[in-house]
Amino acid sequence: MSGNPLLKGLKPTHPGEFLREDVLPALGIPKTEIAKRLGISRAMLYTILDERAPISPAMALRLGKLLGTTAESWLNMQRDYDLRKLEKSMSEELDEIDPVAA
DSSP states (O other): OTTOGGGTTOOOOOHHHHIIIIIHHHHTOOHHHHHHHHTSOHHHHHHHHTTSSOOOHHHHHHHHHHHTSOHHHHHHHHHHHHHHHHHHHTHHHHHTOOOOOO
């Protein structure tokens, strides 16, 4: 994950932040209506938008259908977020691991 020097120093972006800051404002549809169209509670939508819940496979399928994207794109964004957060918190532990030569 740390291979891209352009990402160094940037905080990882949670998919909920991307939805909250970019996608939903561009749609111009109230969040209550978005939740209804997704078939989830408004509280669940806000949990994702507040970055307190991850994008699950089921949610990725819902978002893909609603937005005309792929479930994989949402899952990849969540995976990248999770890995970057974990890599940072595990950095000392990972430094202790000696790689095996191929």
